[in-house]
Amino acid sequence: MIKHALPRALAVLGLALAAGAGSAAAVEFDNPLLPQRADPHVQLQADGNYYFTATAPEYDRIELRRTRDLNALRSAETKVVWRKHAAGPMSHHIWAPELHRIGGKWYIYFSAGRADAHWDIRPYVLENAADDPMTGEWKELGRIDTGWDSFSLDATIFEHRGRRYFVWVQCCRTPDEPMNTSIYMAEMRSPSAITGKTVLLTRPEYAWEKVKHAVNEAPAVLARNGKVFLTYSASATDANYALGMLTADAGADLLDPASWKKSPEPVFKSSAANSQYGPGHNSFTTTPDGKTDILVYHARSYRDIQGDPLYDPNRHTRAQVINWKADGSPDFGEPVPDRRKALD
Template sequence: MRTALRCLVCSLLLLCTAAQAEPAFANPLVAQRADPHVTLHSDGYYYYTATVPEYDRIELRRAKSLDALGKAEAKVVWRKHASGQMGAHIWAPEMHRIDGKWYMYFTAAPAEAIWEIRMYVLENSSANPLEGAWTERGQIKTEWDSFSLDATTFSHRGQRYLVWTQRGAPPDDKSTNIYIARMDTPTSISGKPVMLSKPDYAWEKVKYNVNEGPAVLVRNGKVFLTFSASATDANYCLGLLTADADANLLDPASWRKTAEPVFATSEANGQYGPGHNAFTTTPDGKTDILVYHARNYRDIKGDPLNDTNRHTRAQVIHWRADGSPDFGAPVADQGQAAH
């Protein structure tokens, strides 16, 4: 009897430990913030930035937990210009720490030509990016000049890369594609850009032919690259490219695209159009976390870009036996959105 009781107690303790090991989040983390990006820095803070509904500024906030980001002070670190370059459509900021400085990659357009979207960079040499000055470092130039956005960067085996979205060079300019290139500085690329993905499947071509919003995660001997596809309504979803960690990442043949979306609308959980994600971890670095935006309703009046209710959310990534990520379905909201 005592042995059975001890076994029962041990089983309950193991269940409790397993439950505690996997965090759940008070989703949505931050209301009306799309295209989220999170950096867990060595100072123990999560630094967070995202697209604001007015498309007119870059905000930065920090907290010791993801759940606390919604209530953290949002500091405006940069505003759009009144005219000329960087005067409209301030989208998808991402902050990265490179060689002892902070860099903010973002999308902008001229005030007088708001669809001439291009990629830009800010730089800050302060240890704390909420302090000091953010200096404009100009446009990231690519091999051809066309609609380009959603720059992200990662370092792998001693080489830093830029991955971004761009409309193909004419005459192949009917879709937005994912490109990669080596970086020679934190603000410029070197060598010829390589296209890794273009819209191939029907789920990448709903209303628009779109691959955008790349994010990179290196795990289990693989380089995983997620991207968002289709229109920014309930059809928005995540696709996945995979390469071996020792492969030539500049060779398109090194990459394999999953034939189906890996993260998509869940009617059952009331989550629509999940996409434009970032990756982070728990503070101890042991658990991988997907940060993304989604709406909690399907029907949108007018242009989805004018609908402000893409909220930031987070959930744990699980891993399959073959080392590939299992994103599951976007989880149902657990908490109240914080503005």
């Protein structure tokens, strides 16, 4: 028995070391990185720059930031690349923009409602053919048709093994469906259109996903260690907001719901000890050398909120290093305490 146990133990140790190689305790962030920016999305591009987008507290514009150091995000080069319309589609609730590079062009995916119908929120996309996304013209390609004309938002995209996928949030596909948001996925035919079958990946099932509101939203994807991890946010946008996670084998059919295993517990949630509340709507990036994975998210530094939390502006952008478990899955730990005041 000992003869067989030793190689197995060494193998497990090797996996743990390999998975943990991406962790670097020396990497620290001056949280909050950017005050009053919710739904942060960060991508490290080939030019060595981080490109940052997020929801502005006024819900009225899309702002792009560029920096080589996430700790310098407050002083980063900044440009408003698009503003809401005065009326009609894309005239209210401008939420959750994401910048992506596809086929030599830049695309921004975002959600928007209407001034005359605030909750008629749908996903839209902008395109820019310039080499530098801070220049050039951002063209409106319009709404992305998900197949149902109902409340839909928080779109993200990712490529895996030569296929590009569109992942988004939708509810109320039929008049009798409950007012819950669920996460769907489909393959993309082009940067502005999906094709083929649409599959339901996750809907609110557990009690922690249904506090005040039954919500699964804000998907983000990370592929590592032979797995594909999809995080999402659940419950109301106050201190109950938390991250859940789905996991699939990298070689599985990602459009088969059976390929995904859902964690029954949140993988990242509020920490009263560290004064961090409602962490969620994350994205993933790495250190400039690509060796250390980073979780970028928003959270508040206080629990109690006056009025509707959706209109409390103090969801600040934060980041921390992702550690890795022996089985190759991410260990997000708990939100780290702030290193500086939000508005210093």
